[in-house]
Amino acid sequence: MALDQTSAPVGALAGWTLTDWLARWSVERADRPAFSYVDFGSDPEGTTDTLTWSELNRRVRALAVRLRESGARRESRAAILAPQGTGYVVAFLGCFAAGTIGVPLLPPDAPGQSDRLLAVLGDCDAEFVLTTRDILPAVQAFLDRHPAPRPKELIAVDELDLDAADRYTRPVVTGDDVAYLQYTSGSTRVPSGALISHANIVANVEQALEAHNAHADAVGVNWLPLFHDMGLVATVGVPLLLGNESVFMAPFAFVQRPIRWLRLLSRHSPCYGAAPNFAYDHCVRVSTQDRETLDLGGVHWLLNGGEPVKPGTMERFAEIFAPHGLNPRALRPSFGLAEATVMVSTTRAPHVVAFDARLLGAGQVRPVAPDSPRARRLVSVGQPAGQHVRIVDPDRLTELPADRVGEIWAHGPNIAGGYWGDEQRSLATFHARLTDPSPGTPEGRWLRTGDLGFVHDGHLYVTGRIKDLIIVDGENHYPQDIETTVEGVHPAVRRDRVAAFGIADGEEERVVVVAEVVRREVPGEADRAELARRVRRAVVAAHNVRLHDLVLVRPGGIPRTSSGKIQRSACRARYEAGELPLLPPTGEGRTEPPG
Template sequence: MEKLIDNPTIPNSNYSSMINLLSHKAMIHPEKVVYTFLSNDNQDETNTTYQELHMYAKQIAAYLQHLGLEGQRALLMYPSGIDYIKAFLGCIYANVIPVPVYPPGLSRNMLRLKAIMDDAATNIILTTTHLHSKISFHFSDELSNMNLKWIPIDDISHDYQDQWSQPKVDKESLAFLQYTSGSTSSPKGVMVTHGNILHNEAMIKAACQHNEDTVMLGWLPMYHDMGLIGNILQPLYLGAKCVFMSPMDFLQKPFRWLSAISKYKATISGGPNFAYDLCLKKITDEQKRQLDLSSWKVAFNGAEPVRYETIQKFAQAFKDCDFKLNQFFPCYGMAEATLFITGNEKLTKPVSKGFCKESLLENKAIEQPINSENSVKLVGCGMTWLGQKVEIVNTDSLSTCASSEIGEIWVKGNSIAKGYFGREQETNYAFNNIVKDTNENGFLRTGDLGFFHEGQLFVTGRLKDVIVMRGKNHYPQDIELTVEKADQAIISGASAAFSVDINGEEKLIIVAEIERKYRPRPHKERELKEYLDNVLRNIRQQVMEEHEVQPYAIYLLKTSSIPKTSSGKIQRRACKNAYLNNGLEVWHN
């Protein structure tokens, strides 16, 4: 550590751990504000500097070392805010393995929490005194036999920071467990090392052309990889600043997000595609007149399919706020690769192409005019960075695909995690795979399908979600987009298409949430039934016309009832399980 202090210009690539990184940033930027948390409708700010963050991390780490927890795993259960970051880095400084989780608000969240605790083999939970009391009150029955060890860190004595002993960790050391957004019964903990984080942050920096003057603005959940690696740790890696708010503050009022970008002159911000759709839906013309988005150079869009219609409409809707289409930064990534896999070049217009619908069904990507009648519009997710390698592999032969052939996306590089904690069989399947025709090993199987075209990676869907009917592949997100465009009652980003076996034949099932104003009411039951019957007809007709497949059943669901991941992605398998077990919250079918 002393050698770092002798060299204040040490490049980030030479750091051996996240401890070295923050220690050094605190030395060269002691008084610089690293995090600003917004609350109370963006009126209140909570700030912390690099030096304060370093001291908090040492204080928490020393206490955890005092408890003898080094090398153990501990759940981090915090509301959005700077306390979460302090706890995460405190664990890192103590070589305690943090496991970010979402505080339970519903019984189904408690089931997921218990599944994560069992999988991570821990009963230790770091939290705040207030949240501990709140959870203990609301979930007293569920917690009574769980033998939990709660560690509130908001009342740790400052005296502990002088007792901190820097642990022996390096790039190969496990930094944290990132639990994937699977079904509640089987979440998997991705083992992310210090070296994984440092390499992934370097790739993000290179792709986005970041530096110390970068201003990040975020609202993404900190227990999710895009929020943690992208929003929280990237500014730390840069020696830059991050302004952030809670996900709920954004969801309740999307204007808060763009207003904060305008106010703080943020240079990078973003989220999944649905976030931009929500802005289009909720932000008024009067609110737009208050916005200046000219500073926003990287509007990243990832974690779910990037929709051509969304980026076009957003650029058009906010052009008078000085937002341009080339500010969009489509990207692709996943927790198993730490976060970032591919991304476009900064301030380069997104590559949007049209591909023959029939050819895509047969696993071939044949370009045609984007606005032609039989064209599927796809947005490229950029290219690889810093030597990371992506191959498109045939899932039958496990050899590289021919040009324009759709296959599974395989990734190799220093960002690829070490596997799934305690799951040798799943790790052996997903990690360190060999491409047979080149005999090159070390590849991660992403489970995603895609192809390269003119140097851009195009992602077409999840391998396990593809619907195969009568020998043709149907991508569920394409059907879902058709469903959402079929009627104004359908909520954007809240539908799922999947298949089930009916008497030995695959049949298409569609579920979709509808706006609250269309829910059944006693005094308008007949009128609403007629309207919802018409919605069903519209969906059926549009799906048959555009995809040449007949839906077996269509269900209109209650608002906010469809299963989603922590980043807002539809959980199609969970939807299918709910359908098979009569667990859907249906309003009309």
């Protein structure tokens, strides 16, 4: 099935880079705020560090000169190991200005992410590490403790000689040159670095602006980590093309108190933001008292992507915040991935349809009543954002008609060039070819997303990952469906902290569910046994599947990616190795944090 929406990305075709846009705003809007980081670490009310467009441009150019005079060249990689803040923005754009390859990563003190960081550092073999003065000793200690490649130089981006900016000359950079490596979240495999060119990111930002009919004066208000693809484009890319202020905060500050993000959205009008589904679920728990002072009437759009969009979450968010001015049409479910820079498709208003879950497992699409016992309610992720999408039979490589489930393929100026240092996977993922393509289908390479979905009434729907699919007695089951069922069984099960996967048992596949439990909700062994019985009954009733095993683990016991996605394959590996952190027997070690 074909979905097409294209328009010429003006800046990308003109060969502009993000630093060219920065240079423009540094002249036209020199003293206006560019990036404002709100720090809640030292002050619960937040203190703001702001860089104007001219200040940012000067720091970026000073860093570019430092990199070039230290021997950085076009193929050099500069890893960014810095905390959330204006320094991260300087580091990222400094790589662009120097004409070198940036590698946005997380700081070494991020909980539970040291293995991922080491894997990425080993893969990209960065010659330079960019950080800030406050955590420079921690970065040095991390590199000393672990067998990571040694960089040529560590640079604190907030200790630069700003007079060096006067020596800056723009390097020869084309749109096809690699601007940065966007490492995948690693939800189903070891992280890989997608080669994002200067033209890719400018094209994808322009696609997003057109798709959302972005207000010319909109302020970005975000909290996503800057090493994440959606966080990077929403917090840095979009404001640079709009020439408007970007207000952002740390992810932990949001998780700790989601009202902080909502208050920042209230203070800026018009504004926009982006977050994965779990964030909107987190926001609906804000107290009635905290919500009283909110005015969300200036929110132009809130993108929901990066993980499956749940209709219940979206509807609860709209219902709770509509009395505080939120226009429900501002909620924009979207689909994307790092290999496409970030965005593939999006909406201008929520759209939910119920489909027959059993038929979806067989690859067929049939709408049903929302209250049908076999209903699976799916949120539309809209239409392509300035690119082409096809639904393809993953084995025959032929296009499928509407209302058939297949692999989602994408083609457009935002698609990355491949993976860093992995030609074989690059060819398989980024250079797919359709067999007997339909009229009007562009020639050239296609991105195989690895995601399953379908087109119904002109809308794209995503059903799950191919690698996560569970096959029992010849019937396909999507793990997120089973996980959603388990979450609703008992308040002891933590929301968005359930992993369902299949394990081999001879020639058959068995279903295992691992669930994090709020320990205080399950005080005794009898209650745990009752919880297990209720879960098993619910899964049989909803999916006609008998669980091989149900494992209850401590809060934090399910592995997740740096962006919060459940790592089902890693969870399966820990289950099979007997390494999951099981709940202790009743009465022992009641020290887990509340869920």
